[in-house]
Amino acid sequence: MTVEIPEDLRYTEDHEWLRLEGEEGIVGITAYAAGELGDVVFVELPAVGTALEKSQSFGVIESVKTASDLYSPLAGEVVAVNERLAEHPELVNDDPYGEGWMVRLKLADPSAVDDLQAAADYSRLVEAG
Amino acid sequence: MAYSPHTPADRGRMREALGIDTVDALFDDIPARVRANGLDLPEPLSELEVARQLQGLAERNRTGVTSFLGAGAYRHHIPAAVDAVLSRGEFYTAYTPYQPEISQGTLQTIYEFQSLIAELTGLDVVSASHYDGAAAMAEAALMTVRATRRNRVLASRAIHRHFLDTARTYFAGGEMTLEELPTAADGTTDLGALERELASSDEPVAGVLMGQPNAFGLLEPMAEAARQAHDAGALFVAVVEPVSLAVLAPPAEYGADICVGEGQPLGIGLQYGGPYLGLLAARPDLVRQVPGRLVGRTTDVEGRRAYVMTLRAREQDIRRDKAASNICTNQALCALAATVYLATLGPHGLRDVAALGAARARELEQALAAIGVERVHSMAYLNEFAIRVPDAQAVHARLLERGVLAGLPLARWYPEDEQLRDALLVCATEVTSAVDIGHFAEALREELP
Numbered sequence: 001m002t003v004e005i006p007e008d009l010r011y012t013e014d015h016e017w018l019r020l021e022g023e024e025g026i027v028g029i030t031a032y033a034a035g036e037l038g039d040v041v042f043v044e045l046p047a048v049g050t051a052l053e054k055s056q057s058f059g060v061i062e063s064v065k066t067a068s069d070l071y072s073p074l075a076g077e078v079v080a081v082n083e084r085l086a087e088h089p090e091l092v093n094d095d096p097y098g099e100g101w102m103v104r105l106k107l108a109d110p111s112a113v114d115d116l117q118a119a120a121d122y123s124r125l126v127e128a129g
Numbered sequence: 130m131a132y133s134p135h136t137p138a139d140r141g142r143m144r145e146a147l148g149i150d151t152v153d154a155l156f157d158d159i160p161a162r163v164r165a166n167g168l169d170l171p172e173p174l175s176e177l178e179v180a181r182q183l184q185g186l187a188e189r190n191r192t193g194v195t196s197f198l199g200a201g202a203y204r205h206h207i208p209a210a211v212d213a214v215l216s217r218g219e220f221y222t223a224y225t226p227y228q229p230e231i232s233q234g235t236l237q238t239i240y241e242f243q244s245l246i247a248e249l250t251g252l253d254v255v256s257a258s259h260y261d262g263a264a265a266m267a268e269a270a271l272m273t274v275r276a277t278r279r280n281r282v283l284a285s286r287a288i289h290r291h292f293l294d295t296a297r298t299y300f301a302g303g304e305m306t307l308e309e310l311p312t313a314a315d316g317t318t319d320l321g322a323l324e325r326e327l328a329s330s331d332e333p334v335a336g337v338l339m340g341q342p343n344a345f346g347l348l349e350p351m352a353e354a355a356r357q358a359h360d361a362g363a364l365f366v367a368v369v370e371p372v373s374l375a376v377l378a379p380p381a382e383y384g385a386d387i388c389v390g391e392g393q394p395l396g397i398g399l400q401y402g403g404p405y406l407g408l409l410a411a412r413p414d415l416v417r418q419v420p421g422r423l424v425g426r427t428t429d430v431e432g433r434r435a436y437v438m439t440l441r442a443r444e445q446d447i448r449r450d451k452a453a454s455n456i457c458t459n460q461a462l463c464a465l466a467a468t469v470y471l472a473t474l475g476p477h478g479l480r481d482v483a484a485l486g487a488a489r490a491r492e493l494e495q496a497l498a499a500i501g502v503e504r505v506h507s508m509a510y511l512n513e514f515a516i517r518v519p520d521a522q523a524v525h526a527r528l529l530e531r532g533v534l535a536g537l538p539l540a541r542w543y544p545e546d547e548q549l550r551d552a553l554l555v556c557a558t559e560v561t562s563a564v565d566i567g568h569f570a571e572a573l574r575e576e577l578p
Contacts, residue, residue, distance in 0.1 A: 042417060047278060060451075062417070067442040069451065 003032045005123050006097055010073070010116035013125065014055075017097065018073040020113050027073060028101040029061065029092065032126045037063040040092040043070075045081040045102060052076060054112070058103060061092070074112050076105030195565045196534040197493070199346075199513045199556025201262070201289045202402070203372070203394040205482060206560055207470065211396045214469045215462060227422075229437045236436035239424040239461065242468040249374040249471075250388040251381025252410035257422045257459035259407025262391025263295035266338065266368055268454055269387045269409060270296050270307065272418040273336025273364040275453075280305045281332045285318040287343035288368050289391075290542040296338075299456075306332075314548070316345045316506030316515070320354060327361035334363040336387075341369050341377065344542075345554065346513030347506055348377075355384030371395055371408060371467075373511055375479040376487070380410075387411045396470025397463055406463035416440065420454030482559050486512035489557035489566070496570040497555075500577070505552045513556040515539060521551040524576050533572050 009017040015033035019026040034040065042062040052058050052072040059070040081103050085091060092100040107113070117125070135143075140152075149155065156164060174182070196204060215221065219234060226232040243255040259265040270282045282300070284293060286309045293309070300307040310326065313319045318339055327334055337358040339349050355365040367385035372394045374380075380388040392406030393399075411419055417440070425439035445452035471479065490512040494504065497516055505515040518524050521538050528535045536555035543549045557566070 044417065062442045065442070067448055067451075 003030070003035060003126065004097070005030065005032075005119045005126070007119045009097065009119065010113055011119070011122035011125075012055075012071065012073045012116060014071045016071060016073050018113065018116060019097075020107075020110065023107060023110055024079065025074060025076065025105045025107050025110075025113065026101050027103050027105060028096055029070070030122070030126075031096045034093050034096045034100070037061065037066065037068065039064050040089045043082075043085040043089050043092065043102065045085065046078050048078050048081060050078045052078065052105065070102065072103075072105070073116055074105065075108040077108075078103050079106045080104040191529075194529070194532055194534045195568050197536045197555040197557065197561070197565075197569060198534050199558075200344075200537040200554055201291065201391060202399055202405075203370070203556065204399060204558055204560050205372070205394055205396075207396050207398065208473045210473050211466050211469045215466055220462065220465055227438050229435060233436055235461065236424050236438070238465050238468055239459070240426055240436050241472070242464045243424060245468060245471045246371075246408055246410055249371060249379065250369075250385075250408075250410040251379030252385070252388055253413045254416045254419055254423070255408075255410045256419050257424055257461070258392070258464040259409055259421060259457065260460065261403060261405040261407045262368075262389065262393075263289070263292040263407075264456065265389040265391075265407030265409040266292045266366070267296040267299040268407075268420045268457070269366045269389045269411075270336055270338060271299065271305075271454070272387060272411070272415060272420070273366065274305050276364060276415055276418050277333075277335040277362065279333045279335035279363070281334050282307045282336045282338065283310050283323065283326055283334055283363075284308070284338040285310045285312070285340060285343065285349070287312045287316065287318055287345055287347070287349070288338060288340040289344050292368065305335075310337075312345075315508045316347045317343065317349050317508050318354065320350060320357065323354060323357055327357055327363065334358070334361055336364045336366055338366040338368060341367055341380070342373060342511050342513065345506060345515050345539075346510040346556070347508045348511065351378075351380070351385070352383040359384060372479065372483050372486070375476070375483040377511070381412075386415065392463065392467050395467035397466050404460060404463055406460050406467055417443065418453065420452075421457040422459055483511075485559035486557055486561075489559065489561045490514065492563065493555065493557045493561070493566050493569070496566050497573070500570055500574040502573065502577075505548065512558060513554060515549070515552045515554050517551055518553055518573070519551060519578050521553050524573070525553060527576050528569075528572055531572050531576075533569050535569065535573065 009019050011017050015030045017028055017030050040061060040063050044060040046058045054075045056072050057069040058072045061068050061070055082101050226235055239257045246255040247253055259268060273282060274280060284307055296307055311319045311322050337354060339354050341349050341351050343349050351367060358365040364386040365384055366387045367380040369388055369390040371390050371392060388410045390408045392408045397406060422438055423440050424436055427435055427437055429435040443453040445455045502516050502518060505517050525535050525538050536553045539549040539552040539554050
């Protein structure tokens with residue numbers, strides 16, 4: 001099975017991705033995770049201003065068959081959430097690394113991004129199943 | 130499905146696999162002092178002897194009492210069609226048969242139940258039901274916490290005591306708080322106090338809960354309370370008696386975001402306090418916060434109408450500890466009783482039931498006023514109200530000896546309340562007759578000091 005795993009992102013074992021933009025990080029779930037969940041029907045996101053610890057649950061993603069927690073890859077404060085997902089949760093399946101993003105964090109420590117997995121590491125995790 | 134009990138050989142193999150000599154070894158972790166040490170049971174009896182013993186116990190029940198007791202559970206005439214449908218084997222014996230391939234009938238009745246309650250409340254999303262009205266109210270309070278991400282809930286003191294007690298149990302131990310709003314002297318919720326609590330900004334309010342009619346039978350200013358709640362960013366929860374919705378405004382009309390209530394008056398008998406039926410309806414945008422299950426209508430692969438459980442992803446079998454609720458089932462048989470009751474009566478029939486109860490209650494009020502017994506509160510009521518009787522608890526006991534159940538002595542629920550010390554909460558429904566009312570007034574006149 002081949003799924004898209006962009007080289008320029010960082011990943012967690014819980015299948016979230018993070019894109020570093022200056023002091024901020026954009027977070028979503030990977031194409032692999034979206035595929036495993038099936039058709040996403042609802043995404044519950046936090047309020048702007050919420051302070052998150054690394055690995056803290058920030059929301060819930062619900063598909064036709066299950067509901068799973070979303071975990072913050074790094075510590076930070078939520079500065080924006082993807083409001084479009086309220087009306088169009090299918091964006092998570094259609095474009096997981098773009099239009100299907102979930103939250104934008106002001107990172108407590110941008111250098112901590114190095115603790116996250118690189119694409120090659122995450123590929124191995126996905127292949128191992 | 131065949132039932133295959135474990136044989137002694139099966140048990141032997143299981144004990145061997147577990148490395149234990151006796152089944153009792155499985156209970157070693159339970160302290161000996163709390164373990165059952167044999168059951169102290171009487172000698173066995175024959176069927177005939179058991180039947181006689183039960184007959185003797187049944188004869189100790191007080192039947193034929195002229196009852197004016199409501200206080201959350203209401204006597205109504207239940208059409209014979211309700212029991213006839215209920216006792217069909219397809220409905221009566223099966224436990225949670227929700228597999229759509231084999232359960233279209235059950236699923237359809239739940240869908241119809243939801244549709245009927247949506248029509249009564251004006252709120253489009255209705256759960257498949259809850260244990261009872263108290264459980265439904267506690268769940269609604271938790272919904273307001275989840276939906277607003279706030280932790281503070283305000284509930285009118287004039288909501289049924291048992292409902293408030295149940296909600297307090299749900300709220301115990303967590304970060305959430307449940308505070309009681311006081312009532313004014315007229316018996317309705319003190320909206321001035323509500324305004325002050327909503328304005329005190331140290332902890333924003335998630336939800337405001339009020340009863341309609343309230344625990345004293347009175348009509349509350351629901352629209353004004355809902356407006357206040359919404360202005361403060363809180364949700365408004367109406368706690369209703371469902372028959373009253375045939376003549377009172379649907380909760381959606383006065384701005385309720387969630388409506389809950391005890392479904393017993395809809396064709397369910399007064400059976401030892403249960404099983405009863407929790408009703409919960411909500412605005413469509415709160416659908417993900419609704420605990421328990423929901424049946425939806427869809428089409429199958431051949432385009433035929435079909436019913437399925439829907440939006441189940443947040444239930445406890447999938448979400449475990451993170452489920453919307455872990456104190457949740459639906460009361461399918463009781464919900465079916467409510468469905469058949471509502472379908473049998475129809476909208477006009479239900480309006481007649483509510484209007485007749487209100488008319489009987491006015492006759493009761495007049496008959497009591499004629500012997501000098503007055504109401505405690507001045508506000509409008511529907512079919513239940515509090516009266517003031519000198520030495521109420523003793524008079525209540527003497528009337529019961531004479532075969533009249535004179536409602537509920539409110540001092541039992543509000544022992545600290547001077548105004549209610551000598552109050553009896555009395556109720557009439559369509560089954561209350563003029564003869565009953567005359568009997569009550571006459572007996573009360575003779576028992577008054």
